Amino acid sequence: MSGTVQIRRTNSHTSSNVRMARRGPSAGLYEFWRHPEGEWPTSCTIITTSANANMPIHDRIPVILESDVWDRWLDPEPQDRDELEAMLSSGTPGTLLHYPVDTRMGSTKNEDPSLIEPVEVAVAQTLL
Numbered sequence: 001m002s003g004t005v006q007i008r009r010t011n012s013h014t015s016s017n018v019r020m021a022r023r024g025p026s027a028g029l030y031e032f033w034r035h036p037e038g039e040w041p042t043s044c045t046i047i048t049t050s051a052n053a054n055m056p057i058h059d060r061i062p063v064i065l066e067s068d069v070w071d072r073w074l075d076p077e078p079q080d081r082d083e084l085e086a087m088l089s090s091g092t093p094g095t096l097l098h099y100p101v102d103t104r105m106g107s108t109k110n111e112d113p114s115l116i117e118p119v120e121v122a123v124a125q126t127l128l
Contacts, residue, residue: 025070026046026047026062026064026065027046027064027065027087028044029044030042030044047062047063048060048061048062048063049061049062049063049088049089052091057098061096064091064096066089066091066092072087073087099118100118100121101115101116102115
């Protein structure tokens with residue numbers, strides 16, 4: 001994964017978009033398949049796992065592939081299921097970065113570099 005993944009976090013006090021940035025691949029799968037009408041669509045998915053302590057903003061994050069397993073993960077030959085599952089991790093703490101970004105990021109109408117710049121998030125005051 002190179003770039004960002006948008007996670008929308010909403011609770012009674014805050015609503016913000018968070019940018020997660022990481023250089024390097026995450027685990028995913030893709031498939032070409034024949035549709036009954038003869039087309040050959042491509043499908044893909046990003047594999048997720050439980051978040052580690054470094055990512056308290058969501059309960060799931062993309063699986064992070066450590067560099068020593070990249071070649072084995074991409075090997076097209078069938079592999080042992082236990083070996084594949086051992087490659088699936090939430091990564092070393094500190095591998096992913098997260099910080100609040102402008103809520104304009106939540107709309108596909110907006111597209112400019114300022115959307116991924118860190119912003120301050122005001123915490124709502126509640127009356128007792």
